[in-house]
Amino acid sequence: MDYNFSEIEPRWQNYWREHGVYHVVNNSDKPHYYVLDMFPYPSGAGLHVGHPLGYIASDIYARYKRLQGFNVLHPMGYDAYGLPAEQYAIQTGQHPAITTEKNIARYREQLDKIGFSFDWDREVRTCDPKYYKWTQWTFLQLFKHYYDNTADKAMPIASLVARFAECGTADLDAACSEPMDFSADEWNSWDEAKQQQVLMNYRLAYLADTYVNWCAGLGTVLANDEVVNGLSVRGGYPVERKLMRQWSLRISAYAQRLVDGLEKVDWTDSLKEIQRNWIGRSEGAAVWFPLDVKSNENVLPGAQAYMPQFDPQPVPSFEIFTTRPDTIFGVTFMVLCPEHELIDQITTDEQRQQVQDYVTWAKNRSERERQAEVKKVSGVFTGAYAVNPLTEERIPIWVSDYVLAGYGTGAIMAVPAHDSRDFAFARHFGLPIRQVVSQEKDVTSDPATWEESMDAKTGWSVNSGFVSGMKVKEAMKAVIDKIEEMGIGHRTVNYRLRDAIFSRQRYWGEPFPIYYKNSTPYTIPEECLPLELPEVKEFKPTATGEPPLGHADKWAWDEANCCVVDKGRIDNKTVFPIELSTMPGFAGSSGYYLRYMDPTNNSAYFSPDAVGYWQNVDLYVGGAEHGTGHLIYARFWNKFLFDLGMSVKEEPFQKLINQGMIQGRSNFVYRSKNDNNLFVSKGLVKNMDDVTPIHVDINIVSNDVLDVEKFRQWRPEFADAKFELEDGKYICGWEIEKMSKSMFNVQNPDDLVARYGADTLRLYEMFLGPVEQAKPWDTNGIEGVFRFLKKFWRLYEGASSQPADKGALKILHQTIKKITDDIERFSFNTSVSTFMIATNQLTDLKCGSREVLEPLVVLMAPFAPHIAEELWHQMGHESSVCDAQWPKYDEKMLVEDTVKYPVQFNGKMRFTIDLPADSTQADALAAIRSSADGQKWLGDNEPKKVIFVPKKIINIVL
C-alpha cells in the first residue's frame, strides 16, 4: 500500500480530537513544561508559510518533551483586537467582531490541517469579554498602585494616601511624573479633586498631558514602538508630536528591573541587546548650573521656582544631565530644548523675537522632518548666561532642537571638543571649542584644526583644573565627588525608556473601566467587570473629534446602581460619562501566557494553584520584531503582577527563540519592449534594457519553468502571449523579496498540505535551514522531503519481529543520539537530514526489524506526527504514539572496532587509513610507514613531530 497522506492525516487528526489526546491537566506527578508561541493576529489574508515555521518548531519541542515524560502545556489563541478589522469596518460597515470571527475560523482551519498538538480547550481571544475582564482588571490594579523606589516594588495607592496624611512627601522616594514636595498639613487641607490630581502624579496607570505620537491617518495616538521613521508601523501614515491628555503606564519605573532581568533569561544576545538599547540605561551626573543673574537683568524671580525640591543655591539654577562629568572644564555653552520652561524667563529683550520664532518653528516641525534633517544644525542664542560651577566662567545659553525634551532634563552642558553634536553646533555658530581630554598624556592640539570631536571615553584629562592628568574614569569620579561635596549635583542614572502611552482613539479594543466626575477619573468597581465594548453606529471619530465610542448611546455609568446606562441620563451627580478611548494592542497580549494556565477561571485572572504549578513559560517562540514592543510590555506586566504576589517568577519567558522571517522568492517573466505580447525566456534575454521584468504568480511556475498555458489564463492581457523559449521551456528569473500579495510570491500552506500532506510541509519547513535564520521560501526542495517520507513508509512495509543485526542497531542508536542532541539545540534542519540518512542506510540493509523500526517511529513522531501515529498503530499499538517513550541510546552500540583515520602531512589531508580503535600513536605511525600511501608521503624521513588525536586524526609534520 502506498503512502496515502490524504487518507491518513485527517483520520488521525479526528482521532486526536475525539480522544482528547492534547488535553492538558493542571496537576500531574510529571514534571511540567510550558511551550508557547506568540499568538497571531488573525488577518484577512490567512496564514502564509512563514507563520507556521515557529509553530512547527515549538510543536516538535513540545511533543519531544511530552515523549520525555513531561506534562507539557502548549496552548494557542488569538490577538484578536487590532486595526485592520477596524479599518475594514470603516470602509465597509461590517462590524469588526464579524470580520475577526471569520478570520479566526479560517486560521483555525489552516492550523488544524498542519497537525499541531495545541490544547484548544485553553484557547483565549483578547476580544472575548471573559478574557478582557482581566486586562481591565490589571489596568485597575495599575491605577491603584504606585512604585516605591525604596521597597523597589509596586505598592497600593492606599498606603501612599495614608503616608501623605501622616507625613506628606517626607522621605518618599517614588516614581512620579513631577517631583513634589508637600507636608501632611497641606495634603489634609486639599479637597478631593486636588488630592486626586496629586495622586495621579504617582499612579502606575496615569492620566497626563504628554507629548504623544498623533497619527491623523489612523485617528489615534501611538506608542513609541508603533512608530518607525516618523511613520506609523501599521499603514505607514505620518506621525506628529502633539500635547494630549492620555492614559500612560509608568513602565519607566521598572526600567532598572527590566535591564537586570535580562541577565536571568536565556535569550539570544542580539535580542537582549535590542532591549538594552531600547531601555537605554546611562550612568552620569545631574549638575545644577546657576544662572548668571548679575549680567542678565531679565531673569525673573520666578526662575527660582524651577528647582522646587532641590534648593542648594542662593541664585536660580537649572539642572542638566551628562554622562561625561569629567569634561565639565570644557563646557563652552549650554543648550535648552525648545520646550524648556526656563526659556521665557531668561531670554533677553534683544533676543526675544528671534527665540520666539525659533521655538515656534521647532515645535511645529513634524517628527519626520526633524529626523530627516538631523544633520542640519539650527538654534538661537537666548542672550542669557549661566555660570560654570567649577570654573566660574560665564557661559552662553542657547536653544536648539538637538536637545530633546523627553530625555534627562531637556538641558545640557555642551562640550564641543568631546561630543560630536556639540562640535557640529559650535562649528556652525562659531562657538569656542576647548580640548579637555587627550589620547596621549599631556599632548594637546588646536581644536581649530580638528575635523571631528574626540568622543572616546578613554585618555587623560587636560586643561581641567584639579582633574588634569587623571585618566578619564578617575576624573569622572573626582568631578562627581566634588559636585556632591559642593551640593550642586549628584551621581544619577537616566533611561531612554519612556512611559507607554496607553490610550487609543479607536473602537476595536478594550474599553477603560473608568468614568469621570468633573473630569477626575474614577474606577468602575472590579466586581462590575468586564465593562463590555458598546455597539456604535459608526466606527469613525465623531463630528466633534471624539473617538468612535462617542457614537455609543449606552455609554454612561450609573454610580448608584453600578451599571452602564444611556448617555442621555448623564447628570454628573449619579450618572457620569465613561472614558471614550480604548486600550492598545499590547494590552491584551501582555498577560495572555498566564491566562492559558487557567483560561476559564471566572473569579480570578488565574488561580495560585495554576501558576504555582506551571510557574512561567519555559520556551517562547516568536519573531524578533517584538523586541521593543510586546516583549518589553509583557515583562513589565509580569513584574507588576509579581509585585502583587500573583505571578511567581519575575521573568515571564525563560528561554526565547526567534524564528527567522521567511522571505518570498519572486519569479519574473521578461516582456519585450518592442512587442508587448512577446515574452523572452531568461536565457535568451541579451540586454535587460530591451525587456520589462514582470512579477509572475509563483503558483504557475515550477522550478523556474513557467507553465505558459496557465500564464495565458492568468490574466486577460496575457491571453495571446507569445513566447521565445529555450529548449522548449520558458525559464523565469527570480529574486528574494518580502513575501507579499503584490509580488505574487505568497505561498499558502493549505495548497502544499493538499499536494504533499502536513507531515511533508512540517519537515520541509524545518529542512529549509536553521529556525532562527531568515531564509527565502522556495518550494523547489519540497519534492525531496516528500520522497523521503515515501521511502520511510516503504521501510515499514516489510516490518517483522526478527531481531535486528548489529549494523542496523548501530544506525538506530546513532540516530537516537543525533536527533536528541539536535532537538535540544533546536537544530531541526539537521534532524531531518539525520532521518534521511538513517532511512537510506536501513533501506540499503533491507532492515525490517521492529526492534529498530519502533524506536525510529517514536523519534519521528514530533516531526511528522501523522505518519508516525499510523505506523505506530500498524505495528500493533493501541494508544497514541504521543504517549510512547522517547528512546535512549546505548553507548555500547556506538563503539567502533576500527576507526578511519585521516592522515595529514603538514596539516594537509593526504589519505585515510583504517586502524583498530585502541591504536596508540606508535601503532598508527607503524601502520602508516608500512602502507603504500604512507611510503609515498613519508618515505624514510623522520617526522619532526606527530600529532595523534585518538579516534580523530593523525597529523605528521615533516
Place this chain on the structure above:
RNA sequence: GCUCUGGUGGUGGAAUGGUAGACACGAGGGACUUAAAAUCCCUUGCCCGCAAGGGCGUGUGGGUUCAAGUCCCACCCGGAGUACCA
C-alpha cells in the same frame, strides 16, 4: 553614525579547532516502462590531466596553531534594530 547579525558549490544548507561541501534540490547520463507517473543506479566545487594523480578553494588582507569555515586583528559587502538619548 552606533549596536547586533550574516558572508561556504548553480540553489537551500552541513561541519560545536581535526577529512570543507553532510543531507537535499537542480542539472547531466543510464535502468525499468508501449508511454507517463513512481522507483532505482552513476556523475556533479573550480583548474590541469586520457588516466593515475596533482594544484586551488569557505567575502578580502594579516595573525595565532601541528591543524582555522571555526579563534584574534583590520577591512569590504548584505540584512536587521536604533537614530541628535547628552
